[in-house]
Amino acid sequence: MAKLTEERARDRRQTILDAAAALFAERGFSDTSMADIVEASGVATGTVYRYFANKDAVVMAVSEGALGTRFDPDEGDPLPLDEAMNALMAAATDQRRGQISSHVWARATSSARLQTLIAERHVRVCRWLARSIDQASGDPSPAATHRAELILCAVSGLQMRVASGVEVDTDAFREGLFALAG
Amino acid sequence: MAKLTEERARDRRQTILDAAAALFAERGFSDTSMADIVEASGVATGTVYRYFANKDAVVMAVSEGALGTRFDPDEGDPLPLDEAMNALMAAATDQRRGQISSHVWARATSSARLQTLIAERHVRVCRWLARSIDQASGDPSPAATHRAELILCAVSGLQMRVASGVEVDTDAFREGLFALAG
DNA sequence: CCTTGCGGAATGAGCGTTCATTCATAGACT
């Protein structure tokens, strides 16, 4: 069992991360124990600590995964506005993602690292969306950023509700949001 | 020390609740221990359990307090739209309230009781706001409910961000929101 | 002197983390 190939290492890490994400999503970070993760992932206690320094490292890795890197403002042309909006709606209605996000928002009240992560992502996604809005309207304006911010807040609010099972008329929401965008 | 007057009981309960709310707000429910609450409230361990059956009872009481009962759709005339919106903005920018709310959203993923509480409040506030929108526009329409839902989601999104220290242009947000309302 | 609110030490379950041990494998040597 000597050498650990980089590929196998990634695979192993991902196994742990997947199990952790599923548990974190429905129980939250603090109410999921390392023992739970060990059991769900099928590896041994010590193995988890080979791949992650401590529980917080697992939490951060899962959080980063859930907040998503898909919305990069600096890669090529902005997405057409309707595609951008659809991507946001898809993210908002993903149950698992939403649940983890809610735990991230909550934990941010006591974690400076999570606050930084959230603030960074907010700014990034905001720029990303503003570019699409600008492109659609023809001329760039500072109002696009404000409009983007409002839309993102609405999307977050929808995400929370979907995550905790509140019934929301998603189609009507989408329509209202599209009208708001442009 | 014989009789416990009802007034004194309420007072004692509130002392515990206030201490608990402050701790819950910044550390979250699970990362706040009963010992923490005992220390912060200045009463003894046994006393907390005299006024609350267990930790979950404290959690529920604080949650109900934070979600607020101010927005009652069934009391008299609806508020003028701008006043209603201002009330929502005030709630959204209240740091403590927002922090507790974020913990409530998170815990709802694993608490059916909290899910019910949230869903109930959502419907209630939605009706409350829709009535104000209807009154402002003159004629009632089903679109008012959808518009109210969109606004509430946006307000929740803002609340999360403010609670976790993301810098948002609140004035621009307010403006955009008012435009959206009517 | 009885009643009753109150205090806080005691309890045992469960937590995150550590580390001595095991053993499958890769590669060196015949």
Next chain:
DNA sequence: AGTCTATGAATGAACGCTCATTCCGCAAGG
């Protein structure tokens, strides 16, 4: 090709600590 050995990934019992909760003795009001 066959044997041996050094390696290090994997293991899981054990540790020290914190948790929510209990319960009995104390003190004070009627």
